[in-house]
Amino acid sequence: MAVKDFIRERFFPHIWCAGCGHGIVLNSLLRAVESLGMSKNEIVMVSGIGCSSRISGYLDFHTLHTIHGRALAFATGVKLSRPELNLIVPMGDGDALAIGGNHFIHAARRNIDITAIVMNNRIYGMTGGQFSPLSGCGIMATTAPYATVDQGFDVVELSRAAGATFVARSTTYHVQQLTKLLREAILHEGFSVVEVLTQCPTYFGRRNKQGGAVEMMNWFKDHTTPVGSKAKAENPDLIERGIFVQKDLPEYCKAYDQVIERAQKGK
Amino acid sequence: MKSNVKFVQGNEACVEGAIYAGLKFFAGYPITPSTEIAEALSARLPQVGGKFIQMEDEIASMCAIIGASLTGHKVMTATSGPGFSLKQEALGYAVMAEIPCVVVNVQRGGPSTGNPTHVAQGDVMQARWGTHGDHAIVAMTASNHQDVFAVTVEAFNIAETYRTPVVLLFDEVVGHMREKLVIPAPGEIPLVERLHTSVPGGVDYHPYLPREDGRLPMSDFGGVHRYNVTGLFHDMWGFPSDNPGVVHGLLRHLVDKIENNTYQMARYKEFCLEDADTVLVSYGSSARSALHVVRNRRARGERLGLLELQTLWPFPAAIVREKCARARSVVVVEMNTGQIMREVKAAVSDPERVFLANRIDGTLITPTDIRNILRLIQGRGV
Ligand SMILES: Cc1ncc(C[n+]2csc(CCOP(=O)(O)OP(=O)(O)O)c2C)c(N)n1
Ligand code: SF4
Ligand SMILES: [Mg+2]
Numbered sequence: 199m200a201v202k203d204f205i206r207e208r209f210f211p212h213i214w215c216a217g218c219g220h221g222i223v224l225n226s227l228l229r230a231v232e233s234l235g236m237s238k239n240e241i242v243m244v245s246g247i248g249c250s251s252r253i254s255g256y257l258d259f260h261t262l263h264t265i266h267g268r269a270l271a272f273a274t275g276v277k278l279s280r281p282e283l284n285l286i287v288p289m290g291d292g293d294a295l296a297i298g299g300n301h302f303i304h305a306a307r308r309n310i311d312i313t314a315i316v317m318n319n320r321i322y323g324m325t326g327g328q329f330s331p332l333s334g335c336g337i338m339a340t341t342a343p344y345a346t347v348d349q350g351f352d353v354v355e356l357s358r359a360a361g362a363t364f365v366a367r368s369t370t371y372h373v374q375q376l377t378k379l380l381r382e383a384i385l386h387e388g389f390s391v392v393e394v395l396t397q398c399p400t401y402f403g404r405r406n407k408q409g410g411a412v413e414m415m416n417w418f419k420d421h422t423t424p425v426g427s428k429a430k431a432e433n434p435d436l437i438e439r440g441i442f443v444q445k446d447l448p449e450y451c452k453a454y455d456q457v458i459e460r461a462q463k464g465k
Numbered sequence: 466m467k468s469n470v471k472f473v474q475g476n477e478a479c480v481e482g483a484i485y486a487g488l489k490f491f492a493g494y495p496i497t498p499s500t501e502i503a504e505a506l507s508a509r510l511p512q513v514g515g516k517f518i519q520m521e522d523e524i525a526s527m528c529a530i531i532g533a534s535l536t537g538h539k540v541m542t543a544t545s546g547p548g549f550s551l552k553q554e555a556l557g558y559a560v561m562a563e564i565p566c567v568v569v570n571v572q573r574g575g576p577s578t579g580n581p582t583h584v585a586q587g588d589v590m591q592a593r594w595g596t597h598g599d600h601a602i603v604a605m606t607a608s609n610h611q612d613v614f615a616v617t618v619e620a621f622n623i624a625e626t627y628r629t630p631v632v633l634l635f636d637e638v639v640g641h642m643r644e645k646l647v648i649p650a651p652g653e654i655p656l657v658e659r660l661h662t663s664v665p666g667g668v669d670y671h672p673y674l675p676r677e678d679g680r681l682p683m684s685d686f687g688g689v690h691r692y693n694v695t696g697l698f699h700d701m702w703g704f705p706s707d708n709p710g711v712v713h714g715l716l717r718h719l720v721d722k723i724e725n726n727t728y729q730m731a732r733y734k735e736f737c738l739e740d741a742d743t744v745l746v747s748y749g750s751s752a753r754s755a756l757h758v759v760r761n762r763r764a765r766g767e768r769l770g771l772l773e774l775q776t777l778w779p780f781p782a783a784i785v786r787e788k789c790a791r792a793r794s795v796v797v798v799e800m801n802t803g804q805i806m807r808e809v810k811a812a813v814s815d816p817e818r819v820f821l822a823n824r825i826d827g828t829l830i831t832p833t834d835i836r837n838i839l840r841l842i843q844g845r846g847v
Contacts, residue, residue, distance in 0.1 A: 206693075239689060244532070259691055260686040262694045264528065264696065268524060268528045271521075271525035274528075275528065275530055275531060275540075276532035276536055278529070279490050279533035280536040301521065454511075454518075
C-alpha cells in the first residue's frame with residue numbers, strides 16, 4: 199500500500215502552519231506503518247487536543263479525536279476492550295504531560311500495549327504560544343514575557359521511571375531514525391513512548407529568536423547526538439537520540455486474561 | 466441451582482441490572498457511597514468474559530468507557546459527587562460524539578467532599594447541566610432495589626436506542642440499604658442491542674447520518690468502516706466543521722433526539738392519584754417516605770397521592786402537569802433545596818400551589834417531616 203493510501207484527502211488542506219514539524223511526524227509515522235504492512239482496519243489512532251492532535255483526522259484509520267490530555271485514557275478503553283487492535287496515540291507536549299501527565303504515567307505503569315508519541319515543540323501551539331511543562335527554564339512564551347522559571351520534564355526519564363517498557367527519542371531533522379524508532383515502538387508489546395523534538399516556528403521559534411523551520415531543524419541537528427556517543431561525554435548539554443529502554447514485561451491486556459481465567463475457574 | 470432471589474444492597478442491584486443488560490466493560494475509581502458497584506463488578510465482569518479496570522481517576526474512567534463503547538461493548542462507570550464533577554467534560558464528549566454509555570452517580574451530600582457517607586439528592590441539576598454548552602441529557606433514578614434493577618436495564622436500552630450517555634442518579638440510602646431483589650429470567654425485560662450499520666465495507670458509511678427513524682447505526686472500531694470521532698462540531702462523516710448550518714443542525718439534533726422523545730423515556734409510578742387533592746411528587750429514597758405518608762393518610766380517609774418520578778431528565782413536564790391538574794396542593798419531596806420543585810412549578814398551571822418538603826442535613830427525610838409540611842399547608846400549624 200502506498201503511503202498516500204493512508205491519508206484522508208477529504209480532510210485537507212491541513213491546519214498546520216508552513217514549516218510546522220507536525221507534518222514531518224505524520225510522514226514518518228505513515229512510512230513506519232506502511233513498512234509494517236499493517237491493515238488500516240487494525241489501527242486505532244487516539245489523540246487529544248492541540249495542533250499535534252489534529253494528526254488523527256488526516257489519517258484513514260479508526261480515529262478518535264478526544265479532549266485535552268485524556269487521549270491515553272480513551273485509548274486504554276479501546277485497547278482493553280479489543281486487545282487485538284493496534285493503538286497509536288500522538289500527543290502534544292502539553293497534552294501528554296501537563297493536563298495528561300497523570301494518564302501518561304499510569305498508562306506506562308500498567309504497561310498496556312499502546313504506542314505513545316509525544317510531539318514535543320516545547321510550547322502550546324494551538325492556544326498561541328504559552329509555555330509548557332517541557333519548555334524548560336529561560337524560555338520566552340506568551341505567558342512568560344520575562345522568560346520561564348519553571349523546570350521542564352525529561353520525557354525519557356519520566357517514562358522510564360513510570361514503567362514504560364520502550365522509550366525512544368528523535369527529532370524531525372532525523373526522519374530516517376524517527377521512522378525506524380516508530381516502527382520499533384509499534385512492534386513493541388507493552389507501553390512504548392517515542393518523544394519527537396519538533397518545531398513550532400510560529401510561536402516557539404519566533405519568541406525565542408530561533409529563526410524559521412530550517413534554522414530550528416538545524417538546531418536539532420547540532421544539539422543532539424546518538425545515545426551513548428562520545429560527543430555526549432564531551433558535551434553533556436547535548437540531547438541524546440535513540441532507544442533508551444527496551445524490555446519485556448507482562449503486558450496489561452494479556453495479564454487481564456489471567457484475571458478472567460481465575461474468575462471463571464470456580465464456575 | 467442458584468436462586469434468583471437475593472438480599473442485596475442497592476448498589477448490587479444496579480450491578481445485577483447492568484450484567485443482565487449485557488454490560489461488558491466497566492472503568493471506575495473508588496468513592497463512597499458508590500464503591501460497592503466497582504467492587505462487585507471487579508468480581509462479576511471477568512466471570513462473564515467482560516473487563517473491569519480501576520483507572521487513575523474519574524476522568525480517566527469516563528474516557529475509558531467511551532473508548533470501550535466504540536469497540537461495540539455496553540459500558541458503565543460509577544461514582545459519587547466529587548467524581549461526578551470530574552467526569553463532566555468527558556460526559557459532554559459522549560453527548561457530542563453520541564456514544565452510548567451509562568454513568569452512575571450514587572449521590573452523597575455536597576458541595577465539595579461534603580458528607581460522604583450520608584444521603585442527599587443535590588446533583589439533580591448537575592446531572593442536567595453539569596457539562597458545558599447547550600445539550601440534552603437523560604437521567605433516571607429509583608427508590609427500591611427491584612426498580613434500581615429495572616431502571617439500570619432501561620438506562621442501557623435508552624443509551625443504545627438514542628446513542629447517548631444516560632445518568633443513573635441513585636442516592637446513598639438506596640445504594641446501601643439491603644432489600645429483596647428478584648432477578649428476572651433472561652428475556653423477561655427486553656434488551657436493546659447495539660444497532661450496527663448494514664452498509665457493507667468499501668461503501669461510504671456516514672456515522673452521523675440519522676436513518677429515517679432518527680437512529681444512528683454504528684460501526685465498531687476495528688470493523689470495516691474507518692471513520693472519525695471528535696468532540697468538535699462535525700458533519701455526517703465525523704469531520705470537524707464550523708459551518709453555521711452544520712453547527713446548528715448538529716446541536717438541534719442532539720437536543721431534539723432526547724427532548725422529542727420525553728414521553729417515550731418517561732418512567733414513573735403513581736399511587737392513589739385518581740382522586741387525590743394533595744399530590745406528593747418525589748423520587749429516589751425520598752419517595753419511600755412519601756409513599757409511607759400516602760398509605761397512612763389513605764388509611765385515615767385523606768385524599769393523598771404520590772407521583773414517583775424515575776425519569777428526571779428529560780423532565781416529563783406534560784405528565785406532571787396532567788397528574789397534578791386536579792390537586793389543590795402539590796408537595797415536592799426531595800433532599801435538596803428544591804431542584805425538582807422548580808421544574809414542577811414550571812410544569813403545572815398554578816405554581817402557587819406547589820410546596821417543598823425537604824431535608825438537607827444528610828439524614829433521610831422522614832414521614833414526620835412530610836406530615837409537618839402538610840399540616841402547614843392545611844393551615845393546622847406544626
Ligand atoms: C480542558 C482544556 N483546557 C485547555 C484547553 C485549551 N488548549 C487546547 S490545545 C492546548 C495546548 C496544546 O499544546 P500541546 O499539547 O503542546 O500541542 P501543540 O498545539 O503544541 O501541538 C490547550 C491548553 C482545552 N482544549 N481543554
Ligand atoms: S502553531 Fe506551531 S504547532 Fe501549531 S501548527 Fe503552527 S507551527 Fe505547528
Ligand atoms: Mg506543544
